[in-house]
Amino acid sequence: MKTNSSRFEISVLLGTQTLFNIGFYAVVPFLAVVLTQDFLLASTAVGLILGIRTFAQQGLFLAGGSLADRFGARFMILIGCAVRAAGFLMLAASLWSGSPMLWLFILGTLFTGFGGALFSPGLNILVAAAQSARDQQRTTEAKRATLFAWLSITGEIGAVTGPLVGAVLWGWGFSTVAGFGAAFFVAIGIFLALALRKPAPAGRQRRPAAHTSAAPRRPGSWRQCLKDRRFLAFCGLHAADLLAYNQLYLAIPLELERLDYPAQWLGMIFAWISVLTLTLQLPVSWIAARIGARATLRCGYLLSALGFGVFAFIPASLFGQDAGMPRILCAITLLTLGHMSVHPTALSLVPQFAGERPTGSYFGLLSSCGGLAVLLGNILIGWLLVQAGRQAVPSFLPWLVLILPLLLASWRAADVVRGLGTAIRRS
Missing domain, CATH: 1.20.1250.20 (MFS general substrate transporter like domains)
Structure with missing residues (x-):
């Protein structure tokens, strides 16, 4: 029973990476087009805005990981989904009025980066814990590919699928594409809230504190x-x-x-x-x-x-x-x-x-x-x-x-x- 439960959780984690990338790549590849066509920005300004978005995500991974240590990986994954959904909603809203709002578009791009910085470390924590548990249960078996290798594969499936979804929705305008991304991440958050097991009480932990999302975290x-x-x-x-x-x-x-x-x-x-x-x-x-x-x-x-x-x-x-x-x-x-x-x-x-x-x-x-x-x-x-x-x-x-x-x-x-x-x- 425990093995089946762990297999289900692994499937959820790997599938989550696919879903994350579908939602992300359905929207983000079209940002440069929108900035050029709707906001009439030069390529240099477009590159600067997209570069800031990337750094907002990568640069805040340390903060996101520290928050996951303190509040739990599962909780921060759900918060990250909400933040990224809010970012995509801002992207859509920036084009709703007759005059496109560049400030809201830029804020939306930053929120998409913040969301990734919040949920990605949490996902890595849970995958690492699942890998450790799998290694302990199968110490006598031949070595095989790690769950992080599977994470790369499932992520690539999403990276291939996402732009196709975005291209299909593009005929209804970028606001529809970004709105889909917002709704998609809300749906992912609801799914994960139901699918991921809630942390067990601290007294029932069977594994070292460093390798569980539920264990008490030392500040700093x-x-x-x-x-x-x-x-x-x-x-x-x-x-x-x-x-x-x-x-x-x-x-x-x-x-x-x-x-x-x-x-x-x-x-x-x-x-x-x-x-x-x-x-x-x-x-x-x-x-x-x-x-x-x-x-x-x-x-x-x-x-x-x-x-x-x-x-x-x-x-x-x-x-x-x-x-x-x-x-x-x-x-x-x-x-x-x-x-x-x-x-x-x-x-x-x-x-x-x-x-x-x-x-x-x-x-x-x-x-x-x-x-x-x-x-x-x-x-x-x-x-x-x-x-x-x-x-x-x-x-x-x-x-x-x-x-x-x-x-x-x-x-x-x-x-x-x-x-x-x-x-x-x-x-």
Whole structure:
């Protein structure tokens, strides 16, 4: 009976990631279109607003994780759903009057980011607890893909489905699209309030306090997290992965533009990434479970570095006469394989870093460091790509700037993980 209950909860958590991404990607990909067409903003202003939205989410993950430690993961997931629903409702309301209200639209974009910062750490906490329980029940079985690998797959299903839903609703206007997103997140919140088990009383806890959403949380957990030098080092190294993967939204589109490919090719690239994720995430994770976290991190960061190395050091002539797209797809494939290797691995290591401490702040800090790296790194990368286009700097320099942090992570992250067990036993 207990096993069936835990299986149901795992199914709910994984399905929740799909639902979150359907609601998110049904709306957010159309924000740039609305800002350009309805609010008549220049591309620079559009990029600034969307960049602030991303940082509002990634930068507040530490706060969201700390709140989840204090008030419980389940509660913060429900609050996050409500905040994101309010954000989508603001987006819809900004176009209801005869004169579009930019301030309300911007506020709505910020609320969508705040909502994600509130519910994502909570979801990670519950998935980590479910993974720990599954590991304890199946210690004699062969190692297999972690729940975080399944989380990537279910999230990708939502990321593929969401834009299709948004495109179907687009004929009724963006207000309908955003209104659907608001109603969808309200429905998700109601579903989770009924489906997720309420926390048990503290006296009935059978698992360590650090790994349950219901356990009493010590205040100030984010301070403990920031004092953990080993984990800070890991966060700084792993930030290279999010910075690298974020180039799908910056460097790759600029490379397509440089090669005079139409914008529609970007859709094909993202479709290819979805195919890779849905078909290879589990095999990659099975291999990772067998070779261990240290080898997976080394290989994963190195694969991403090789992807950018295709742009930096491999002559285009090696890919044939029309080398542009085959070269880009080769680089994207390596980058995606690297991300599929290290991202679930890093998430699965967070509870080990936390030990007996609450995990929410740890998950939050990992994401916030990545968000800060993207915010600062994209400024430099964007400038270098523009200068490389004007031949003011060598063409390989922007890619080299992306390669070096990945090589450093490949070299040092495994050493941080190697001392992990000893550090936990001493804490």
